Amino acid sequence: MLKNNMTMEINLKNKVALVTGGSKGIGRGAAEALSAAGATVVICARNEKELQTTAHEISAKTGNKVIPIPTDVTSQSDVAQLLVRAKQDAGDIDILVNNAGGIGQTGAFEEIDEEIYSQLYDLNVVSMVRLMKAVLPAMKQKRWGRIINISSENGLQPYPDMIPYDLTKAAIINLSKAVSKAVGQYNILVNTVSPAFIATPLVEGMMEAQARSKGITKEAAEREFLQQNRPDIVLQRPGTIAEVGAAVVFLASEQASFITGTNLRVDGGSVASI
Known part of the structure; x- marks a missing residue:
């Protein structure tokens, strides 16, 4: 239980965190934030070279151990091996950040192939099921x-040109809530973080490409995109990877010890509903 005079300083020393899709973007931001808070962090993704580089850079910045383990989260055998290696190198997983995923095919609903739905569902949703089932036995034993x-904001506010993605992101929110009810008795907290228009390398590249094609600055391209596509972002700017990482670290901490089954929107107000 938190004491009344406890500060908001977050300390995750002696905790082991696993971040999937941890080599870049939001996953890298979460890994760096957890490492800065003192956790030993395991990152996984499919690209071994990117993983090695990210692990080295984060560790050099935070001074804490970051372990890269190449993994395809759609493979049950890969996930099993990931947990074995993580335990050998760091210990049982205390904090799981399920970030790996993709956007899938975009465009008109009638033009999207049906198999895209099952493929993306496996990557975005079933992979999370797979990882949660893998870490839960140790968490239950520790009762922590x-x-x-x-x-994503798409889970609550779907966009008509991203329907397969919308569907999977809505499923993740539902999944988190359901699992939180199943494991709460073990002091295991399950929450969702839903970002919107975050300045990841992918988004930055998209804005730079639009700027070049229109002969305008990147800042002007961002303003135009926000006005036309995300008018409900009342802060009128992209979010940062660090802002998402901060939300992840908070939910991983003792300061969030009475928060479970929630969906924390890091969206600058983008989701228009309450």
Whole structure:
């Protein structure tokens, strides 16, 4: 239980965190934030070179151990091996950040192939099921755990040109809530973080490409995109990777010890509903 005079300084020393899709973007931001808070962090993704580089850079910045383990989260055998290696190198997982995923095919609903739905569902949703089932036995034994699933504003506010993605992100929010009810008795907290228009390398590249094609600055391209596509972002700017990482770290901490089954929107007001 928190004491009344406890400060908001977050200390995750002696905790082991696993971040999927941890080599870049929001996953890298979450890994760096957890490492800065003192956790030993395991990152996984498919690209071994990117993983090695990210692990080295984060560790050099925070002074804490970051372990890269190449993994395809759609493979049950890969996930099993990931947990074995993580335990050998760091210990049982205390904090799981399920971030790995993709956007899938975009465009008109009638033009999207049906198999895209099952493929993207496996990557974005079933992979999270797979990872949660893998870490839960140790968390139950310790009677302590944090699971943070990364969704998106699309899970609550769908866009008509991203329907397969919309569907999977809505499923993640539902999944987190359901699992939180199943494991709460073990002091395992399960929450969702839903970002919107975050300045990831992918988004930055998209804005730079639009700026070049229109002969305008990147800042002007961002303003135009926000006005036309995300008018409800009342802060009128992209979010940062660090801002998402801060939300993840908070939910992983003791300061969030009475928060479970929630969906924390890091969206600058983008989701228009309450």
